Amino acid sequence: MHFIVFEGLDGAGKSTLIEGLKRELTTLGESVVLTREPGGTELGEKIRELLLTKDGESPVARAELLLYEAARAQHCDKVIEPALAKKHWVICDRFSASSIAFQAGGRGLDRKTIDQLNSFATQDLAPALWVLLDLTTAEAMRRMQGRDLDRFESENKDFHERVRQRYLDLAKENQQSWLVLDASRKPSELMLELMAKLKERKLWPA
Template sequence: MKGLFITFEGPDGSGKTTQLKKLANMLQQAGFSVIVTREPGGTSISDQIRKIVLSPDNSAMIGQSEVLLYAASRAQHVHEKIIPALIAGHIVLCDRFVDASVAYQAFGSGMEEAEVRAINQFATSGLKPHRTYMVEVPVEVSQQRLLQRAHSEFHLVLDRIEQKDSDYHNRVREAFLEIAEKEPNRVCLINGDRDKEVIFADIENDFQQSFANFLKK
């Protein structure tokens, strides 16, 4: 594949989406073709699954259903959108990918990590990001940001995952940190509890160094 596949991960409220948009703007201004997408979602079918899996009305959803729904959304997303874009030579920036399922469904919800990884290996046909920016913040910070966002956006209701308790979100955070520790060649751990521009400077510098050859094309 001729393109680059870059993912952004981290707890809800970490600021990862803001940083993804900043990288997209920088690359677009430099003349690169950039596809910005997210999970769950990214295609019409995937977005329909997103509504089901994140709806607070579905609080009775069991762990197995959650894993399979996320994987189904991802399978459609990968094969309909991401892989074709990479073959065409685009830079794909994706807000969440398999790391999120490992963190949220395995560590957060207590599903078997090996099973979660196997299901997602099948769903993605083994596709892996070239680089993952893991934006990390303490749980207290992320939850405060979520509450502020919900209040500022006309009392936006938090989704089913965001509404889970602090113990759950602490397990998710620890999972992300463990993934970063185990895969340092792929994952770049970023301190998200700083000024947005300072955070982006770290991401931009790492990107420029990691993909210098690609950027010279």
């Protein structure tokens, strides 16, 4: 069992690849917990609502960050740690790197503060692998066409460009714990590459 996180722009194809990975692992008899941020717990899902809605008062950037971190602390203690203790796989749609990409890259908050808050919220829990689905903002937006966009998805192109760049910087900073996939490829190709890389990194069931 391993803890694996998927990151990337909204519309990059995280949910699609996560479902594929879950299917492959389940077929091999592994037990898999799928979860997401913000959310994953009852409290976290309520915070998710507050964060993503376009109705009412928007949080200022610092409040936004703190709401994410509150949901994350709850998620780590109530879902991720217990599942790992039971030797389940945990596959998570977004985690602490999203706060660096969106709140530092997108919103311009101080990186060091975010690192400290991430460390506090997660108690330094980190996945065995971060998978970045890298896609141009134009293609990500195209894939979201027709959807009712949430508060982040409604941000402008520059915001999403900064988020994308921050993800790429993060992955470059820490190549042994990040895998960058070119998300413009077909889902079936992405799945094959993901499985090959997990095997290479000894993160696949023996």
